[in-house]
Amino acid sequence: MREKNSADRCECTVIHEEVVNMVKSKMPDEEKLYDLAELFKVFGDSTRIRILWALSESDMCVCDIASLLNMTQSAISHQLRILKQTRLVKNRKEGKVVYYSLDDGHVKQVFEMGLFHINE
Amino acid sequence: MREKNSADRCECTVIHEEVVNMVKSKMPDEEKLYDLAELFKVFGDSTRIRILWALSESDMCVCDIASLLNMTQSAISHQLRILKQTRLVKNRKEGKVVYYSLDDGHVKQVFEMGLFHINE
DNA sequence: TGAACATATGAATATATAATCATACGTATA
DNA sequence: TATACGTATGATTATATATTCATATGTTCA
Known part of the structure; x- marks a missing residue:
């Protein structure tokens, strides 16, 4: 029944039904993959990646x-908010000044993984 | 002189000029960071990540x-083109049918890195 | 050769999102 | 307490991009 619905939507014959079923049974939760995409999306912007x-x-x-990246304070602040929501950065306030720092060590690892791919 | 220009753009006083200069000297090439962002951007879409x-x-x-993800053939085909351009997937043709596969082993590693972060 | 089918692709549409602009908020200090 | 300054934020604008739609391309087979 599920296959029928899929066929309706994908407007083409399923060529290898066994393969599709096997892969379907092994796919992670939809929700988990969405979260993963959301995480990568945060890294997928040059402003944010330069901030990180x-x-x-x-x-x-x-x-x-803002000075370092030659951008407006507002633009940086907006991006920092996104990075904070994703818990990639944290901040501490000292008087008027807010200092930002990385929230965990994984950020650097993800970077290195990405560069490794590019450098090939 | 560079600092002046930055100050013009960021519309605020540089608070810690030494820090900014130090970080600036250690930043990777702009181009490299853009490439890195581009790579992550490809992973930052739930359709593409599910395909991968x-x-x-x-x-x-x-x-x-298309059947697996319950989407149209056209939508999948467009995304596969992007994945191929990024050299994350490759394909082989057998008659009318085009089979896609991962182009290298890093994809899986990048996934694991991302999930590791999420699961905390 | 023509029909059927798997895939690719250009154009249009819809939606997401990054930067800007104006302004609010909070803190230090004169 | 009024001013200056660092930061945050809502609204707007501009742009990027995912999907759809219609159709083209290429292959198999009758």
Whole structure:
């Protein structure tokens, strides 16, 4: 029955039904794959990735980052919010100044994985 | 002089000029970070990530994938083109049928890295 | 050769999202 | 307490991109 519905939607004959069923049984939860895509999406923007890279070198305040990347304070602040929501960065407030830093060590590992691929 | 320009753009005083200069000297090439963002962007779509995951289980033809993911053949075909351009998948033709498979082993590693983060 | 089918693709549409702009908020200090 | 400054944020705009739709391409087989 599920196959029928799929066939309706994909408008083509299932060529290898056994393969499809096997793969379907092994696929992770839909939700988990969506979360994974969301995580990668955060890394998939050059502004955010440059912010993350910068923070892997040193904690910095919003103004520092804006200066470093030659962008407006507002643009940086918006992106930092996204990075914070994803728990990739955290911040601490000292008076008027807010310092941002990486929230965990995985960020660097994900970077290295990506560069490894590119450098081939 | 570079600092002046940055200050113009970021519309705020550089708070820690030494930090900014230090980080600036350690940042990878702009181009490399853009490439990295582009790579992650490809992973940052749930359709593409589900395709990649499926192909990590078994080679499949376009029709199989469309059936598996309950999407149209056209949508899958468009996404496969992007995955092929990024050299994440490759294909072989057998008659009318085109079989897609992962182009290298890094894909799986990148997945695992991402899931590791999510599962915390 | 013509019909059927698997796949690819250009154009159009719909939606997501990054940057900008104006402004609000919070803190230090004069 | 008024001003200056660092930061945050809602609304708008501009752009990117995922999907759909219609159709083209290429292959098999009768």
